[in-house]
Amino acid sequence: MQTIRFSDHDILKMETRLRAAFINSLSGFKSGSLIGSIDSKGNTNLAIFSSVIHIGSNPALVGFINRPDTAVRHTLENIMETNCFTINHIHQAIYKKAHQTSARYPKDISEFEAAGLTTEFSTLLPAPYVKESRIKYGLEFAERHDLKINGTVLIIGKVVEIIFPENCLLPHGALDIEQAETIAISGLDSYHSTNQLSRLTYAKPEKVPDKII
Amino acid sequence: MQTIRFSDHDILKMETRLRAAFINSLSGFKSGSLIGSIDSKGNTNLAIFSSVIHIGSNPALVGFINRPDTAVRHTLENIMETNCFTINHIHQAIYKKAHQTSARYPKDISEFEAAGLTTEFSTLLPAPYVKESRIKYGLEFAERHDLKINGTVLIIGKVVEIIFPENCLLPHGALDIEQAETIAISGLDSYHSTNQLSRLTYAKPEKVPDKII
Numbered sequence: 462m463q464t465i466r467f468s469d470h471d472i473l474k475m476e477t478r479l480r481a482a483f484i485n486s487l488s489g490f491k492s493g494s495l496i497g498s499i500d501s502k503g504n505t506n507l508a509i510f511s512s513v514i515h516i517g518s519n520p521a522l523v524g525f526i527n528r529p530d531t532a533v534r535h536t537l538e539n540i541m542e543t544n545c546f547t548i549n550h551i552h553q554a555i556y557k558k559a560h561q562t563s564a565r566y567p568k569d570i571s572e573f574e575a576a577g578l579t580t581e582f583s584t585l586l587p588a589p590y591v592k593e594s595r596i597k598y599g600l601e602f603a604e605r606h607d608l609k610i611n612g613t614v615l616i617i618g619k620v621v622e623i624i625f626p627e628n629c630l631l632p633h634g635a636l637d638i639e640q641a642e643t644i645a646i647s648g649l650d651s652y653h654s655t656n657q658l659s660r661l662t663y664a665k666p667e668k669v670p671d672k673i674i
Numbered sequence: 675m676q677t678i679r680f681s682d683h684d685i686l687k688m689e690t691r692l693r694a695a696f697i698n699s700l701s702g703f704k705s706g707s708l709i710g711s712i713d714s715k716g717n718t719n720l721a722i723f724s725s726v727i728h729i730g731s732n733p734a735l736v737g738f739i740n741r742p743d744t745a746v747r748h749t750l751e752n753i754m755e756t757n758c759f760t761i762n763h764i765h766q767a768i769y770k771k772a773h774q775t776s777a778r779y780p781k782d783i784s785e786f787e788a789a790g791l792t793t794e795f796s797t798l799l800p801a802p803y804v805k806e807s808r809i810k811y812g813l814e815f816a817e818r819h820d821l822k823i824n825g826t827v828l829i830i831g832k833v834v835e836i837i838f839p840e841n842c843l844l845p846h847g848a849l850d851i852e853q854a855e856t857i858a859i860s861g862l863d864s865y866h867s868t869n870q871l872s873r874l875t876y877a878k879p880e881k882v883p884d885k886i887i
Contacts, residue, residue: 462839462840462841463839464838464839464840465837465839465840465843466835467835467837468798469734469833469834472734472833472836477732478847479847480731480732480734480847481731481847482844482846482847482848483731483847483848484728484730484732485728485731486849486851487728487734487736487761487809487811487836487849488705488707488727488728488761489706489707489726489851489856489858490704490705490706490851490856490857490858490868491703491705491727492701492702492703492704493702494701511728512728513701513702514701514725514727514739515697515698515700515701515724515725515739516821516823516824516826517697517823517826518693518694518696518698519693519694519697520823520824521682521685521697523700523701524739526727526728526729526737548700548701550702556871557874557883560877560883561877561882561883562877563877564878564879565878566879570879575879583679585681596700598700604821604822604823606819606821606828608729608817608819608830610729610730610735610816610817611729611733611735613729613730615819617821620682620685620697620700621681621682622679622680622681622682623679623680623685623700624677624679624680625677625678625680626675626676626678627675627676627677627678628675628676630678630696631695633691633692633695634688634689634691634692634693634694634695635695635696635698635699635861635862635864636696636700636861637699638699638702638703638860638861639860639866643702643703644703645702645858645868647851647868648848648849648851649848650873650874650875650876650886651870651872651873652870652873652874653852653858653868653870653871654869654871655703655858655860655866655867655868655869656867656868657864657865658766658769658857658866658867659864659865660863660864660865661769661770661773661865662863663863664773664774664777665777666777666778666783666788669770670770670773670774673863
């Protein structure tokens with residue numbers, strides 16, 4: 462199999478759209494989530510993100526990267542206004558609707574309605590959940606970092622509520638996100654289901670990892 | 675199907691290991707990467723990360739979250755010392771070796787040797803690649819953000835070199851990371867292969883997304 466080597470000069474020479482597709486596939490498989498938010502007037506917003514990442518377990522923190530100059534700027538504005546948001550896993554039956562939320566709708570149009578998804582509200586926070594999503598959680602805004610290098614923003618939230626199907630909770634504490642049919646994303650537009658290869662034991666210097674299952 | 679709702683009080687009451695497994699599964703599927711680094715004396719280091727994320731395409735930027743107080747602190751120290759690192763996709767044939775790099779080895783032991791993986795060097799940067807990895811790229815340190823809320827660190831690198839199999843480059847610019855057998859991770863210890871559901875067209879307000887393939 463032939464190996465290709467690109468330098469930064471080769472990357473710079475790529476046509477803009479090809480480069481966007483190329484660089485977006487470098488980071489590997491990505492989470493697929495819908496972020497729900499609300500402004501102070503009660504307008505709801507929903508946007509798809511592939512940049513949600515685990516920040517810490519104690520306290521429970523999850524973050525995401527927001528590009529402020531695009532269709533997702535309403536998400537950032539709403540979180541700054543009302544101090545909360547929801548993250549909703551995308552599963553196989555709703556990934557096309559989830560993708561549609563990336564279209565550039567004006568602020569007075571809710572992507573929930575435009576994409577055919579349903580708002581669901583909790584008493585713990587004003588931001589809307591996605592009713593059709595199976596695993597979802599609510600967060601209070603915790604910390605913001607503005608990245609100087611390209612104007613994107615890292616938003617970190619503290620998890621205050623988690624909603625999930627009973628049959629997805631595994632004995633060792635993890636949620637079985639494959640059982641929930643949560644999808645993975647690669648690049649800008651490719652959606653994937655998964656098959657578990659195995660779980661591996663906690664690694665120690667003196668021994669080789671075993672399969673747990 | 676019964677739905678369960680956990681509040682932040684329920685999360686706090688969980689036993690520490692159960693909570694770590696639970697919260698780590700919230701963010702959805704994660705990338706699986708080996709980060710290669712080197713100190714100023716030439717000692718190489720290799721560590722598995724599931725927090726690598728896309729930051730931007732132009733300039734080409736990729737980031738990851740580093741926990742400074744664990745087995746991965748050598749990665750952070752090395753990047754601060756020599757200003758560069760490599761990110762190497764984990765594929766199905768090497769995921770058990772990759773997992774083994776998470777064991778806590780002393781600084782004078784290279785995880786390459788301990789895990790049975792091979793260093794590979796480029797003329798463009800001193801940090802080591804993983805020879806067995808199929809898709810891999812080299813980065814110059816670009817920006818650091820220390821997260822006040824839990825002491826983790828966001829490291830962002832500028833991509834300066836990309837190495838990949840010729841048969842993985844798709845006509846629209848993306849790399850076919852499924853073809854390269856790149857794995858996805860869920861939670862702390864679960865490894866997954868993927869099956870593409872479809873690629874979807876660029877979303878516009880007035881139309882429903884179509885399948886490209």
